[in-house]
Amino acid sequence: xxxxxxxxxxxxxxxxxxxxxxxxxxxxxxxxxxxxxxxx
Numbered sequence: 001x002x003x004x005x006x007x008x009x010x011x012x013x014x015x016x017x018x019x020x021x022x023x024x025x026x027x028x029x030x031x032x033x034x035x036x037x038x039x040x
Contacts, residue, residue: 003027 001014005027012027 001029001033002031003029 001016003012003014004010005012007026011030014027
């Protein structure tokens, strides 16, 4: 996921190894790409 930090305004690339990982605190998702095997 490409996320934006609301305090410093920087962009971060965040990788999640689980679908139901939960909320990313202090981040606004900009781009989410599902690349798990069932998405192909």
